[in-house]
Structures are given as C-alpha cells and as structure tokens.
Amino acid sequence: MYNTRRSAYLNSCSTAMELPPQSMHQNWQDTEYVNTSCNNEIDCSDMPVFEGKDDQRFYDEEQNNGNGSGSGSGGGGGKKGGRKRANTTSSNGGDKESKRTANKVCRVCGDKAFSYNFNVITCESCKAFFRRNANKEKEIRCPFNEQCDINQVSRRFCQRCRLTKCFSVGMKKEWIMSEEARLEKKQRVEENRERRMMDAMKCAIDEANMEEDSENSFDEAPKSSQISVRQYLANGENSVQHQNMNNGHVGHQSRQMDQYNEMKDNNKMLNYYQDEPSDMGYSNQNYDYPISSCASSCPEPMDQTDYCGATTIADSGASPSNKVAVIAPAHTAVETKPPSLPIEQNPLPPSVLFSASMSAIQDVAAIMSSEPNNLGMCPPDVVSDNLINAAQVAVQAQAIVNHTQQLAAAVVAQQVVSHIGPVIPNVAPIDPLIAPALMPAPPSIAPMTTAIADPIAAAIVAPMVPIAPPLAVGPLGVPLAPPMNPAPQSLGIPIIPKEIPVNDKLLNELEKTNAQMVTVHKDVLMKLLQNNSRTSCTCTCQCGRYPPGSCIVDEVTKDLINSGGSSNSSNAADKDETRLDTTEDMQMNGLLPGESNSSIQWLSQQSSAQAVVDPISVSMSAEEVETQRERRDSIFGAYSTAEQTTATQPKSVQEETFWEHTVAENESRELSEEEVEKMEELNEISNKWMGSGMDNIPLLELFTDENIKAIIDALKLSSAFRFLPKGDKRSIVKRGIFNYCVVKWMQHKESMSLDGLSDEVKKDFNALIKRQEYTYRVQPGAFNTLAMSALLYNTSDVVISKEVYMEHVFFKNLLDKNLPIKVSSDAIYNNYLPCIIKAGNHLKKITGGITDRLLRNAIS
DNA sequence: GGATGAAGAGTGACCGGA
DNA sequence: TTCCGGTCACTCTTCATC
Numbered sequence: 001m002y003n004t005r006r007s008a009y010l011n012s013c014s015t016a017m018e019l020p021p022q023s024m025h026q027n028w029q030d031t032e033y034v035n036t037s038c039n040n041e042i043d044c045s046d047m048p049v050f051e052g053k054d055d056q057r058f059y060d061e062e063q064n065n066g067n068g069s070g071s072g073s074g075g076g077g078g079k080k081g082g083r084k085r086a087n088t089t090s091s092n093g094g095d096k097e098s099k100r101t102a103n104k105v106c107r108v109c110g111d112k113a114f115s116y117n118f119n120v121i122t123c124e125s126c127k128a129f130f131r132r133n134a135n136k137e138k139e140i141r142c143p144f145n146e147q148c149d150i151n152q153v154s155r156r157f158c159q160r161c162r163l164t165k166c167f168s169v170g171m172k173k174e175w176i177m178s179e180e181a182r183l184e185k186k187q188r189v190e191e192n193r194e195r196r197m198m199d200a201m202k203c204a205i206d207e208a209n210m211e212e213d214s215e216n217s218f219d220e221a222p223k224s225s226q227i228s229v230r231q232y233l234a235n236g237e238n239s240v241q242h243q244n245m246n247n248g249h250v251g252h253q254s255r256q257m258d259q260y261n262e263m264k265d266n267n268k269m270l271n272y273y274q275d276e277p278s279d280m281g282y283s284n285q286n287y288d289y290p291i292s293s294c295a296s297s298c299p300e301p302m303d304q305t306d307y308c309g310a311t312t313i314a315d316s317g318a319s320p321s322n323k324v325a326v327i328a329p330a331h332t333a334v335e336t337k338p339p340s341l342p343i344e345q346n347p348l349p350p351s352v353l354f355s356a357s358m359s360a361i362q363d364v365a366a367i368m369s370s371e372p373n374n375l376g377m378c379p380p381d382v383v384s385d386n387l388i389n390a391a392q393v394a395v396q397a398q399a400i401v402n403h404t405q406q407l408a409a410a411v412v413a414q415q416v417v418s419h420i421g422p423v424i425p426n427v428a429p430i431d432p433l434i435a436p437a438l439m440p441a442p443p444s445i446a447p448m449t450t451a452i453a454d455p456i457a458a459a460i461v462a463p464m465v466p467i468a469p470p471l472a473v474g475p476l477g478v479p480l481a482p483p484m485n486p487a488p489q490s491l492g493i494p495i496i497p498k499e500i501p502v503n504d505k506l507l508n509e510l511e512k513t514n515a516q517m518v519t520v521h522k523d524v525l526m527k528l529l530q531n532n533s534r535t536s537c538t539c540t541c542q543c544g545r546y547p548p549g550s551c552i553v554d555e556v557t558k559d560l561i562n563s564g565g566s567s568n569s570s571n572a573a574d575k576d577e578t579r580l581d582t583t584e585d586m587q588m589n590g591l592l593p594g595e596s597n598s599s600i601q602w603l604s605q606q607s608s609a610q611a612v613v614d615p616i617s618v619s620m621s622a623e624e625v626e627t628q629r630e631r632r633d634s635i636f637g638a639y640s641t642a643e644q645t646t647a648t649q650p651k652s653v654q655e656e657t658f659w660e661h662t663v664a665e666n667e668s669r670e671l672s673e674e675e676v677e678k679m680e681e682l683n684e685i686s687n688k689w690m691g692s693g694m695d696n697i698p699l700l701e702l703f704t705d706e707n708i709k710a711i712i713d714a715l716k717l718s719s720a721f722r723f724l725p726k727g728d729k730r731s732i733v734k735r736g737i738f739n740y741c742v743v744k745w746m747q748h749k750e751s752m753s754l755d756g757l758s759d760e761v762k763k764d765f766n767a768l769i770k771r772q773e774y775t776y777r778v779q780p781g782a783f784n785t786l787a788m789s790a791l792l793y794n795t796s797d798v799v800i801s802k803e804v805y806m807e808h809v810f811f812k813n814l815l816d817k818n819l820p821i822k823v824s825s826d827a828i829y830n831n832y833l834p835c836i837i838k839a840g841n842h843l844k845k846i847t848g849g850i851t852d853r854l855l856r857n858a859i860s
Numbered sequence: 861g862g863a864t865g866a867a868g869a870g871t872g873a874c875c876g877g878a
Numbered sequence: 879t880t881c882c883g884g885t886c887a888c889t890c891t892t893c894a895t896c
Binding site: 124125128132155159185188189192193597622687 | 870871872873874876877878
C-alpha cells in the first residue's frame, strides 16, 4: 500500500525527484491526495497540497483507523496498545483527563498546540522534531522544490522545509539544552530520584514498623527495629546476636536488602514499591526468607560498600529512627563487615558521590574534627575509610562548585562596587582542592543557588553585620558546623560597602573556570540595575515582553520588586512580561552574560559601555530584525506588495521602532483559534485579490461585472461571509463593497490608479492616505481586517441583521489585535471610516452601484 | 523474484521533572 | 502551569536470508 501509493505519487510528478530514504514516513499510505487546488506557496506538480476539510477528513480517518503513530494498535487488543491519546494534538478524542488544553495553534504546521516551545507556540510533534533536528549537522534535502507547505499532514514529507519553517517562525535552537546541560540535568534528576526512593523506603519501613509495633509481633525484641545506627553499632555483637535470635526477621531484612540492591541496580526501585508495597512491611505474615538467600545474592563486598555508602551518604535525614540505616548495618553484620578499600580501588559511583547530602558531609566533618557527638547517625569508629574517602570527595566536589559560584558572585558583587562605590569585603580566592574549609558550607539541604547566594548577600550587607570569623575547621578542612545565615534581621535593599578594589586574582580564577553561567543573588542584580544600568543602559524592550518604549532595566527591576521572582501568571500577557526572569531573557537583553562570552568579558563590556546604545541599530542584528519581521509575517500575513515597493527606502528609527513594538504587542495579544482561522481566510482573500491582478488595475476597473463576481467569490473564502444568509450577503455587497474596495485601494495605492476620477474625488481619496496612521498598511493583517469590517459595517439606520452586526464586531475586535497597542479600532473608525464611506459613496455614484442582476448572479 | 525478519531511523504522544 | 528532555509505541525503509 505504502509503496504503491508512493510510487503512484512519484510517477505522477513531472520532475524527477531523488527522495531521501526517510523523507516520507508513516501514514503516507493512508493519505489521499486531493489536488483540488494549490496555494501560492507550492508547485502542484511537485508537491501534494492538503487543504481544508479534505485534509482533515483523511487525517481523522487515519487517526480513527489506529494507524497513526502513537495510537496503539487500535481497539482490537493489539500487542502494544497501551498508550492512549489524550485530547491533545491531532486528535478528535481521547479519554485522558488533562487540565492542559491544546487551544493554541502550532505556528509551524497549524496543529493544536499547548504552549511555547523553543520560543514559539508549537505542537508536540514540531517541538520534538525541532529538538531532534535543529542541531543536526547533516544536511537535509528537500525532495521537492524547497517550497513545501507545512501543515499537519505534509509536515512529515519534507524535513528540510519543516525545519526551515521552524526557524522562520522564530524557533531558537539555542534554547535546546546542550549535551552538557542535558547530562547535568539528568544527573540531578537521578539524584533527586534516588533521594525520593530513599525517603519512600524510609516511610514504608516506618509505616511497617508502626504496624508491627502495634501488633507486638516481636515482643522479644521490640526495640531492635527502632534503634539508631549508632546505638546498634555501639551494641556491636550483641546486636548481631540479638538479630540472629530472630532469624526469620533478620532474614527478612536481609532478603529485603538483597532485593533493594537488586532493584537499585536495575533502577526499578520505584516499581518495586509500587507493585509490592506489602513485601516491605514487617508484617506478621509467614514469609520465609532464609539467610542463605542473602549470602547467595549479595556476595560482593563492593555491593555492600556501595549500599552502605549510598545509604549513609545519600540519606538526607539524620534521624535516629532512620530505619533504612538500621537495615544496612544489620545486613553487614550478618554477612561480613565491608572491607575498607582505598577509594581508587573501590570507587563509589558518581551517583553516590553526587547524592551526598549535607548531613553526611557534616557527619564526616564531625568525624574529622573529633567531635563524634555531632554525628547524625554514624560513630567515627565504624565509619569505614571508604566512606570517609567518598564523603571527602563529595565535600570537595561540592566545594569546587561552591567556590566557582562564589567567585562568580563575588565578581558581580564587586562589579556593583565599581559602579556605585560602596565597600565590599574582599573575598579571598579559594583553592577548591586544598581549602574547602575556607568556604562556609552551604546550609543543609539547600539548593545550590541558595548556597552561593547567601554568602554574597552576607557580603553585601557587610556593614550591617560584621563578617563572621572564619569557621573552625577539621583536619581536612571541613567546616565544623553549618554556617548560620548571616543575613541581617532587616533585609530590604542591601547596603553596599565601599571602595574595595576588584580582586584581579579572583577575576582570573573565575575566568579560568568552565562555568559559563553564574547565579547572581537577586539583591545584587537589583543593585546592578538600580545603580548601574539606569545610567548606562537605556535599551528599550523590543521583544514585546514589556510595553513599547519602556526601559528594560526599569521593567526588570519592577518585576523583581513586585513579583519577587514569581512567574506563575497564567495569561499570555503576564507570562510574557515575566519571561525576563529567565536566564535566557536576561542574556538576550544583555543583563547577563551569554554563551558567547564569559562572565568576565561580559562584566567588562558592561562596565565599559558608557555610550547610550541605540536599541535598533546596535542591540539587534540584521538577522534578528529579519527574524522579528518573519515572526510578524507568520501571524499577520506577509507584507503587501505596496510595502515591498517601499522596503528599500530607509526607515527612520522611530518608524522602525514603532513597528517592532507593534509586532511584539500584537504577539502578546494572543489570537484565539477562531481568530487565527479568520486571519488565514483574510490572507487567502488578499492573495486571491493580488493573484488575479486586481491590485494592479485602475480603481474604477474593479467594478466590471467580471471583477465584482471575482471579488464576491473571493469573499466567499471567508466563513464569516459564506455562512451569512443570502439576503444579508447581497445587502452587504450592494453597499459595503465600495467601502471594501476603497480600503483595498488604500492598501495598493501605488499600483491602483485613480484614473477616471475627478480631482475633487481624488482629493477625498488622497486624504485617506496622507494620515500618519496610514503607515499601518505595512501590516496587511490590519488592512485585511479593516476591509472586512468596512464591508460589514452598517450605519445604525440600516441594520441588516444581527449576524452581520456580530461579524462586524468580530472583525473590529480583530482589527484591534492587528493594530499597534496604542491605536484602537475605535480610533481608526473615527478617523477613517467616515472618509472611507465618503470615498465609497463617490464610487457608488460614479459606477451606478451594483445591479441586482449581478448580485443574484454572484450570490445565488 | 517474492516472502520474511532484523535492524535502523524517524515520528508523535505521553510523561517526569525543574 | 510551563516547558524541557526522555521514553515508548509505532511506522517505514533497507538489507540479509531463505
């Protein structure tokens, strides 16, 4: 089927094509190609065009047949039919209840979309496609003519054009996570997952023990399952013997340990608990888990060490009743004590190292500082060297990270100093390898950002709070106690100390680090913005996230102060306004260093940037300007030919700025699905107008019977017009078509002459195009909606019907969304409509109006 | 040459996680 | 809630084998 259809299609093509091996994919076989018409974008001989209901019909059939990808094997109980489609994209059904609704339109293919992906509203498939292909170096060839129309169906046929479309609508490959970032995130996720598993395990065991205790199932040893590690280990052999007295129980624990290890190795721990939670309970059921089973399944010392290390280090809580910790020594006691291997011979896996919790680190610190009483769970005499080594590595790894970020933050803080002149305590460079002790350890279980932010905050508020003396450290340089938060009682705007020179060594060290990103405390950033950028950066927002002309620095500062960094806005406008909270936005707007430069370079650039930056000529490259233009076109239609004729003329900064703002503002006013459809219909009508050459003839020649019929036929492309009662259509055309043609003339005035009109009439026409607002015509969407609303416009004394009025209101509202935010459709109506009607009346009078015969013929 | 199955590659939907 | 990556189910193509 596939090959047959494909071959048939290929044979039907007039041009020879070399198809890439994977250029056509699934569902091709179930797609009928209905060459009913072609749009302007593609050569029908080379590419099938899908449009309208036919397209959707076949696509729906495809879905219903269960042949669509991801739809499982249908209702026949297929072998893999586990996944069901939610009512998301490209689907008519689905039983998954999801609060997420795909009520947006993919800018690439027109499918349903949830939200932004890589800077553009796209469907899930285009998101995945872009993620997979944007960074591919391999050249993708278009099997057709590189002008493929991309829609829901045809998107699979040409990767190249699809990818091109992705870029053209503004998708940014820079927003795809790099390999490094991806691995980093993966690692973080794994750490968190492991931690959660441990927590879940603890909870499960705790619960089981609670039940067990309540049933007094182990009266002989009621405390055995409740003692802490320290207690257990302190009891030594007694505990072991005590456990051995309860063979079944110990065996049960050992068995669980084996299962844990096994599951852990297989990364199936979570499933284990989900599937068989009762197995983990210390219930009174007749389980028979002989000790031998443990010995056979857990023979390797490494396993034990791994487990021990993992349990002890990864355990985030130092609770004495940590039942997980109970299991580990029980296990090791029954078997053999884990040998102490040098870490290089018996390295702990990175997942263990990186999951080292602060409590474990503090434990090690306590051990090293000969203060075992500070231990959370393990006394020093039973903590293996291996564990200490592992913890040391963890501490040092943490230290390196902290140090790097501290350096970065310190540089930023000092940069604040250099601009506003306060005192800041010097932050001595720290050798992360030999002196982690010199840095204060971050607060326990605190996120990394907090860990680096607090010291800097403390540094900034130094005059208010004396700098804490260096922490006492243990032999290996581990801080003896977690630092107390040095923040002052009253926070507010921090006071920046004065006149500490930037530490060159510090700068050099930071520059040597691999980190491209630094985390800057909010207060520092605020200070930067308030005291520095205000005088050196006057960049105005061009991306639409803030009102046009507003200073980015002011807006960001406002956001920080007002929202406290929260960005939980649900509506699109709010969302856009808070997007500057992200690192990428900061980078894009020059508020943070980008990937192309180091923090040092960035800071240097910032400090040396004294001149006022021209927001148009400097902060936006030509490519960016073009990207914005394309984004505007993608929403509101391509530039009219009239605009193209003047495109070569230099525009003033004000004019350009005006339009860039307009784009952004319009984008922030998201179009509904219905509005998008109506806009597309208007674009089609406009294309048809130009395609038939009516933009290239004298105005009066529009009013031949043939042209009037063509205009009416084009109007039928609009569902708003098409579904009106016949009588309404005729009434609208009879009167409104003159208004409509006046607006079309305004749009194409260069190519549509006023030949045949008297000078007095020409004067009324010319009055329309000499207004300042006339520049809106560069946005064809505005003129398309204006033309349609003018067509549907009724004076109060000549009401046609409620339906017509509602359609008129709809297009008037749509006009609002096509206009600059400062200009309402009311303003346009007040300023233009009387003149449009006046000019239209001229035409009506000159041409004698539309005859009823013609109307009946055209609207039958 | 046709049938069959494995391997490879691409797509789309769903999900977890920050 | 948003948006990213991961994963899975599914598809088709290519190739080897019979």
